[in-house]
Amino acid sequence: MEYRQLGRTGLRVSALGFGCGSVGGLLVRGDHKDMVEAVARAIESGINYFDTARSYGSGRSETNLGIAVRELGAELLIGTKVDLRTEEMHDIEGSVIASVEGSLKRLGRDRVDLIQLHNPIASQRRPERGWVSVDDAETALQAFEKLKAQGKVGHCGINGLGETPAIHRFIAAGLADTTQTAYNLLNPSAGQRVPRGFPFQDYEQLIDRAVEMQMGTIAIRVLAAGALSGSMARHRTAAQGVGPIGTSASYAEDVVLARRFSFLVDEGYVDSLIEAAIRFVIGNTAVSTTLVGLSNMAQLELAISFANKGPLPAEALDHLNGIWANLATD
Numbered sequence: 001m002e003y004r005q006l007g008r009t010g011l012r013v014s015a016l017g018f019g020c021g022s023v024g025g026l027l028v029r030g031d032h033k034d035m036v037e038a039v040a041r042a043i044e045s046g047i048n049y050f051d052t053a054r055s056y057g058s059g060r061s062e063t064n065l066g067i068a069v070r071e072l073g074a075e076l077l078i079g080t081k082v083d084l085r086t087e088e089m090h091d092i093e094g095s096v097i098a099s100v101e102g103s104l105k106r107l108g109r110d111r112v113d114l115i116q117l118h119n120p121i122a123s124q125r126r127p128e129r130g131w132v133s134v135d136d137a138e139t140a141l142q143a144f145e146k147l148k149a150q151g152k153v154g155h156c157g158i159n160g161l162g163e164t165p166a167i168h169r170f171i172a173a174g175l176a177d178t179t180q181t182a183y184n185l186l187n188p189s190a191g192q193r194v195p196r197g198f199p200f201q202d203y204e205q206l207i208d209r210a211v212e213m214q215m216g217t218i219a220i221r222v223l224a225a226g227a228l229s230g231s232m233a234r235h236r237t238a239a240q241g242v243g244p245i246g247t248s249a250s251y252a253e254d255v256v257l258a259r260r261f262s263f264l265v266d267e268g269y270v271d272s273l274i275e276a277a278i279r280f281v282i283g284n285t286a287v288s289t290t291l292v293g294l295s296n297m298a299q300l301e302l303a304i305s306f307a308n309k310g311p312l313p314a315e316a317l318d319h320l321n322g323i324w325a326n327l328a329t330d
């Protein structure tokens, strides 16, 4: 397994990270034995970063990850998140502190390595969408700093979702150590310029701006929640309905668009679209860790083997520009 710097944190994280979210659902709805086996196998493969959040399964992901880690006696890096609810926005500092205390309790730890603000960032607070303003995000980061001084969190991050100008403003302020970033074959705009008329949110090379600020980048939605498999089928453990982030209006539309990348399989560059999707993101060395959401052990094994194959061949990458140009002119 390759390891990369997580920005200025001083932490070295595995290029492939373990997503404990609700979409794949293994750490939320899986059987206890399957969860422990998957965490053990991930550690054995060299994965050292595990991403969870208070909101994943209303705390179940944190609880289950904590149980698995204790059972295995494992040493690993854990990042969790604070998702401020509407009723908590009147007292951001108090709510952040209470949320982190709850996360530590569920995880069964005194400290997490990374605490992140989960709410998307916008120019104005929009509680109905869960969005916070740039000022709100600053207040949350100040609360994180207090927790850091108390030794309860190691480093502080944000979610690079919301309105692109607001996210960039916050990144430029230099308050956060890391950002989570939606980045995949369907929408690569966080990592490169996209053609004029590109149909999805333009994250305007967020990853490069993060590098300039010495922030680590944690890539999310690398498989477009599974749509990049090119199949509508969902595993029984997975969330059965998923809202896309930064791509089409629906999962079904993402699946249809994903099939445009089938030439990568047909022309022998990869064995599957999932392999292409993981290797595309891992191939950007400015990404610190590439999270993959998992439903079962077989998906974990595949993710490990694809990650270990490294970047897509340069010739395949050249062809991708044509697909993105077509998306822009459709």
Ligand SMILES: NC(=O)c1ccc[n+]([C@@H]2O[C@H](COP(=O)([O-])OP(=O)(O)OC[C@H]3O[C@@H](n4cnc5c(N)ncnc54)[C@H](OP(=O)(O)O)[C@@H]3O)[C@@H](O)[C@H]2O)c1
Binding pocket: 018, 019, 020, 021, 022, 023, 024, 025, 051, 052, 118, 159, 161, 180, 219, 220, 221, 222, 223, 224, 225, 226, 227, 229, 233, 234, 235, 237, 238, 239, 274, 291, 292, 293, 294, 295, 298, 299, 300, 302, 303
């Ligand atoms: N900061 C944020 O707001 C945010 C948002 C989203 C995610 N995240 C983090 O990023 C992690 C990953 O994101 P995500 O789970 O939402 O999306 P994702 O990684 O893009 O997609 C996960 C889905 O991909 C499918 N998949 C995985 N391996 C596969 C394989 N080998 N073959 C076929 N399908 C496969 C699974 O679908 P099936 O189960 O149906 O097979 C799985 O549910 C999360 O766990 C979470 O830690 C953070």
